[in-house]
Amino acid sequence: IVTTRKEDVASTVQARSDQWHQPEKLENEECWSIIKERAVRDSPISHELEPIGKEIAEQCxxxxxxxxxxGGLMNKIELSPSAWWEIQRNSIWGSPESVLEVESVLKLSFDRLSSPSLKKCLAYCAMFPKDYCFKKKELIQLWMAEGFLGSSMAMVDNGNKYLNELLSNSLFQDVKKDTCGNILTFKMHDSVHDFIFVCVKIDVFKKLSKSFTRLRVLKLVGAYYILELPYSLGELKHLRYLDISRTSIKALEALGFKDIHLSGSPNIAVLWFRDVHLSGWIGKFDKLEALELGSPNELRGEFEIRRLQCVRDKQEANGANLHLKENLCKLIFDFKGSDSDNSEEVMESLQPHSNLQSLAVSSYQGNSFPSWMLRSVGDSGLFLLNNLVELNFYDCHNCESLPPLSQLQQLQFLELRNLKKVKVATKVLMI
Structure with a gap:
């Protein structure tokens, strides 16, 4: 099956014209339904607004x-006849007899975005291929690295705000969320991509030059043949995003960061890696936000800690300070490969903040779960994990009992797998 908006594409793939299926355009009432849902949500719509809205729907x-x-654009304006008439009478529609130019509608939406920085963020996305699946967390980090979100501690909040505005304006689509309702991935519509790439003239596309001295983002994902990077990398004063995942770099010494007084690279805000030795080096990146455990406490979103069997003792685990990371919504603890006898004290020291929404524990070797899963906090009677929506326990072979799940008032998704010694009690699960 081939899907396309262009007949010449269908001809190129030698599809027979009698096998073409051309979906009909939406009815005016269907367009009005879309606009109404986007523009007013659950708010009641007045008798004055409805006829104007239906005229706008016909113009679509x-x-x-x-x-x-x-509809997304109208969601940002006043719910008044004058504001809606302004949209209906806009020059983008042309004459009733003319064919509507989709680009003119996109330009109107683009022109009304709330800030020049937001426009840069959208334009930046057009540098990626069509149908590219953006990961929310990664895209915001890239915006940060490019300097589009300012330089304050509120950069991540600004990124979330910008992304929500672009989503509400329907400039992204195919949104996928996790079980807690948090956005994971999304795509840009082809027509939006074409409009941004061809028509919008923003400095984002003028930044490339023969010299990379102002490089801000460097991604080397999957380049297995890379054993080390040149020491000159430390001279890139503007580098903010470095991804060396799935390369053959085994230690940060290979990055050339032997001089802790390097003026540039310690400004890195996002560092992605896997199977890289960190001991003694992570503290040299003063502004690292994405992966440093001890600080800052602005670490947010999903955080996965693997190979916990390598943690020596509870003092080292305490250094994570997860109880201070109030913006984390999902934690994954993986003890796979562990045969050590310190799993319980390590797990006890990994107490999260009470805002946590999702928790997964894999291959934990302790006989019981940590006390922070079992007790209430303060005089409120609420459990520390009271905001938990999703809970998963995998291959915790030695645990003999479960936490009091009936006390987790927000819990909606529960998965228990290979807990061989647990005897599930009716009281625990409220069956």
């Missing part, structure tokens, strides 16, 4: 993208 000429974008 049955194009779903236009209805979505216009």
């Amino acid at each position: 000429q049955g194009v779903p993208l236009v209805a979505n974008v216009i």
Whole structure:
């Protein structure tokens, strides 16, 4: 099956014209339904606004993208006849007899974005291939690295705010969320990509030059043949995002960071790696936000800690200070490969913040779960994990009992796998 918006593409793949299926355009009432859902959500719509809204829906000429974008735009304006008439009478629609130019509608939405920085963030996304699946966390980190989100501690908050505005304007689509409702991935519509790439002239596309001295983002994912990087990398004063995942670099010494007084690279804010020795080096990146355990406490989103069997003792585990990371919504603890007898004290020292929404524990070797899973906090009577929506225990072979799951008032998703010694009690699960 081939899907395309262009007949010449269908001809190129030698599809027979009698096998073509051309979906009909939306009815005006269907466009109005889309606009109404995007523009007013659950708010009641007045008798004054409805006829104006239906006229706007008719002007969409049955194009779903236009209805979505216009609805998202109308969500940001006042719910008044004058504001809606301004949209209906805008020059983007042309004459009733003319064919609607989708690009003119996209330009109207783009022009009304809240800030120049937000426009740069959207334009940056057009540098990726069409149909690229953006990961929310990674994209915000890239925006940070490019300097689009300012330089304050509120950069991640600004990134989330910008992303939500772009989503509400239907400039991204195919949004996927986790079980807690947090956005994971999304894509840019082809027409939006074309419009941004061809029509929008923003400095983002003028930044490339023959010299890389102002390089901010460097991704080397999967380059297995790379054993080390040149010492000159430490001279890149503007580098903010470095990804060496799945390379053959085994220690940060290979990055050339032997001089702790390097003026540039310690400014790195996001560092991605796997199977790289960190001991003694992580503290040299003063502004690291994405992976440093001890600080800062702005670490947010999903955080996975593997090979916990390598943690020596509870003092080392305490250094993670997870109880201070109030913006973390998901934690994954993986003890796979562990045969040590310190699993319980390590787990006890990994107490998260009470805001945590999702927790997964794999291959834990302790006989019981940590006390922070079992007790209430303060005089409230609420359990530390009271905000937990999702809980997964995998291959915890030695545990003989479960935490009091009936006390987790927000819990919606529970998965227990290979807990061989646990005897599930009716009281625990509230069956």
